[in-house]
Amino acid sequence: HEPCVNVIILSSSDDEDVPLQVNEEVVEPASEPVVRFANRAATTAAERQRNTANGKKTKLSKKSSGIKTEWVCATVLDKHGNIRQPGEGEVMCSYNAVYYDARNDDGSWNRSSKSQLDHTNCTGTANPTASELAKLATTHSLLAANRKEPAKKMTEAWLGADGLEVHRNMAYRVQQELNRNDSASFASDHQKLRPYLAALEAKNPGTRTAMRVGADDKLQGMFYTIGAVADVAMKCCVHVLAMDAAAMKHEKYSGQALVLEGLDGDGKIHILAIAQVPKENEAWYVWFLQQCIASGLGPFIKESDMAIISDRHKGIPGALREVIPLVYSANCTKHLITNMCAANIGFQAGPQTWAVWELQKADSRAAYTEQRAVLATLNPKAVDYLDNVGPETWCMFAIDTAGFKMHGMRTSNIVEAENARLLGARSMAPIAFLDETVRLEMKALSAARQQAAKYVHNGQLLTGKAAKHDTMVTGQSQRCSAEDSDGNVFYITYEGAAERNRREVNLEQKTCSCRRWQQLLMPCFHAVRAARAAGRLQDTNVWYQHAYGQIYIAKNYLEAMRSASIKLPQLADLVPDGRTKPAQWERQPGRPRHRRIRSRGSTDGANPPRKRPCSRCQELGHYAKTCPNAPANPLV
Numbered sequence: 001h002e003p004c005v006n007v008i009i010l011s012s013s014d015d016e017d018v019p020l021q022v023n024e025e026v027v028e029p030a031s032e033p034v035v036r037f038a039n040r041a042a043t044t045a046a047e048r049q050r051n052t053a054n055g056k057k058t059k060l061s062k063k064s065s066g067i068k069t070e071w072v073c074a075t076v077l078d079k080h081g082n083i084r085q086p087g088e089g090e091v092m093c094s095y096n097a098v099y100y101d102a103r104n105d106d107g108s109w110n111r112s113s114k115s116q117l118d119h120t121n122c123t124g125t126a127n128p129t130a131s132e133l134a135k136l137a138t139t140h141s142l143l144a145a146n147r148k149e150p151a152k153k154m155t156e157a158w159l160g161a162d163g164l165e166v167h168r169n170m171a172y173r174v175q176q177e178l179n180r181n182d183s184a185s186f187a188s189d190h191q192k193l194r195p196y197l198a199a200l201e202a203k204n205p206g207t208r209t210a211m212r213v214g215a216d217d218k219l220q221g222m223f224y225t226i227g228a229v230a231d232v233a234m235k236c237c238v239h240v241l242a243m244d245a246a247a248m249k250h251e252k253y254s255g256q257a258l259v260l261e262g263l264d265g266d267g268k269i270h271i272l273a274i275a276q277v278p279k280e281n282e283a284w285y286v287w288f289l290q291q292c293i294a295s296g297l298g299p300f301i302k303e304s305d306m307a308i309i310s311d312r313h314k315g316i317p318g319a320l321r322e323v324i325p326l327v328y329s330a331n332c333t334k335h336l337i338t339n340m341c342a343a344n345i346g347f348q349a350g351p352q353t354w355a356v357w358e359l360q361k362a363d364s365r366a367a368y369t370e371q372r373a374v375l376a377t378l379n380p381k382a383v384d385y386l387d388n389v390g391p392e393t394w395c396m397f398a399i400d401t402a403g404f405k406m407h408g409m410r411t412s413n414i415v416e417a418e419n420a421r422l423l424g425a426r427s428m429a430p431i432a433f434l435d436e437t438v439r440l441e442m443k444a445l446s447a448a449r450q451q452a453a454k455y456v457h458n459g460q461l462l463t464g465k466a467a468k469h470d471t472m473v474t475g476q477s478q479r480c481s482a483e484d485s486d487g488n489v490f491y492i493t494y495e496g497a498a499e500r501n502r503r504e505v506n507l508e509q510k511t512c513s514c515r516r517w518q519q520l521l522m523p524c525f526h527a528v529r530a531a532r533a534a535g536r537l538q539d540t541n542v543w544y545q546h547a548y549g550q551i552y553i554a555k556n557y558l559e560a561m562r563s564a565s566i567k568l569p570q571l572a573d574l575v576p577d578g579r580t581k582p583a584q585w586e587r588q589p590g591r592p593r594h595r596r597i598r599s600r601g602s603t604d605g606a607n608p609p610r611k612r613p614c615s616r617c618q619e620l621g622h623y624a625k626t627c628p629n630a631p632a633n634p635l636v
Helices: 045-053 130-145 151-161 170-188 193-203 227-236 280-295 315-323 333-341 351-360 365-378 380-389 394-402 411-420 432-456 464-477 518-521 525-535 542-548 555-564
Strands: 006-011 020-022 026-027 068-077 101-103 108-113 208-213 218-223 240-247 255-264 269-277 307-310 328-331 480-484 489-494 503-507
Touching: 151 328, 151 351, 170 432, 170 489, 193 208, 193 218, 193 432, 193 518, 208 280, 218 432, 218 555, 227 269, 227 432, 227 555, 240 542, 255 280, 269 280, 269 411, 269 432, 280 315, 307 315, 315 328, 328 333, 333 351, 333 380, 351 380, 365 380, 365 394, 394 518, 432 555, 464 525, 480 518, 480 525, 503 525
Parallel strands: 240 307, 307 328
Antiparallel strands: 006 068, 020 026, 101 108, 208 218, 218 269, 240 255, 255 269, 480 489, 489 503
8 A cells, every 4th residue: 555656647528428438448437536627728710620630649738628537546556557446445646647648539548658647746746756655645644644734844854854855845735635634624614613612612711712704604813812821821921912913824724823923921822813704904803903902812901011012014013002002012123124135226125224123122212323324324325214214113212211111021932833734723623723723832832831830949049041041140240340330320331332332220129221121021231230239149149139121030930830721622522503605705706926925114215026137138027038139248
């Protein structure tokens, strides 16, 4: 038994009584074909006559209006070249199908020049060797056993370790085929969505779920947030959240997954809320945030110092203003730089990128103005671009002046990382996606709980993230000098720094003029140097309790995680509701776009996309390899 074998394609036409000729043997069309492929139209009579007169073979044409033919895999060609019917339990190759025979006007069948199935789709070659078929078999078995893992991860980690160099395209094709096989129950599984969400609420107190269907009972959107995760957010997550959307990868489900992420005191990412919606726009973001506010996350999200960081999608700011007007909407600096690189303003990676990051972390208006002048010498257009954006939504001094803390978050990378982790789940059907995201968060809470217990058991006073920060700032403080003002206020100067970079530290108020202590809720190296000068580092337990936010204390972290657990609904016990239908989110008509839809940030003051001219004739629309013109330079 091999998961992939060479298959002869038979065509069942409208005339079911006409046998098909394959290798000079007559095989009746299969009454129950194993695999069905898309319908194609045969060539028109005029094309047949023209091809016959020219001595050419008749080929299938997608756009012709002749006899409609449905392709089926009906027989198997084994290694010895013998044609036979598939044996019991034998798996057919369903990754690709190539039409080999064409029907003549008199009803007979012509053989084409090819004699075996083209495996280009699954193995990357038309004539696969035994080794290549073995790679396909291994890929199929590994991905079938690990359905929830991304194909790229499996290709790199598993197949590479086995000594099989499998191209990622093969893994993607296999994963698509596995999802296609699951799509047989795609419609019936939608009837289990409502029972699944109800079971999730029943098993997890404080959980909120929502489902939105149309008048015809077709699915529009669904949402959930777990009560245990909301409790963790309230007790040990920083007051900065990240929100974004990720495209679903299922062939019958082209919606979007809206995700709200949080970061706990140990630097671990948690899925606070998630929804599946048809589109990423302001209306669906409003619905998503309304569900979050109505859940146990509401009091946490409505905190007076809460900030939400995101890319510059035009629907997010409007949704935040409508649903949570007091929340601070911050922009991701990395997305801003990406948009600048695509804005045709001559922005390049390197010194210009470094200057933007320095501009973002400026702790005062004066420092911002100074760094802005540095960027202006490198790229004046970049300065104009950033002036149009304004510093209010992305620069640290402006965010700090508004009274909000970003806790060191300058990008929305936590939600981008989670979207990448959900890549395998995003290729699943909706109910499988929901179950997988719940399972992943259950595992994250379990790992965090075990790690917190380990911290306390080892006598560690801080969480792992805070302990690393403490080690770093302690080393940096060794190169600072301290001047005592009144035993509470100290002036700290870094070794070799100018006097104007002197920082003022107030130990009782837990403030530093560099603003990092206030922003991170963890002391900067200026504060550590001042504490050493004041003799406060002799009792580290007292110092940590005073200097660090409570979410970074190990015993508090353990207390928050101790009761955090998630119970999974049992899919086998779900009773279909008998009414929910799949949403008809069809692919848009027309040829797929070759250029991305530029975001709002990449169009402000931007020139039209630059087209590369031909290097031979310097004209647009083609390249040197296909150039029909004479060279612009005769010497070329």
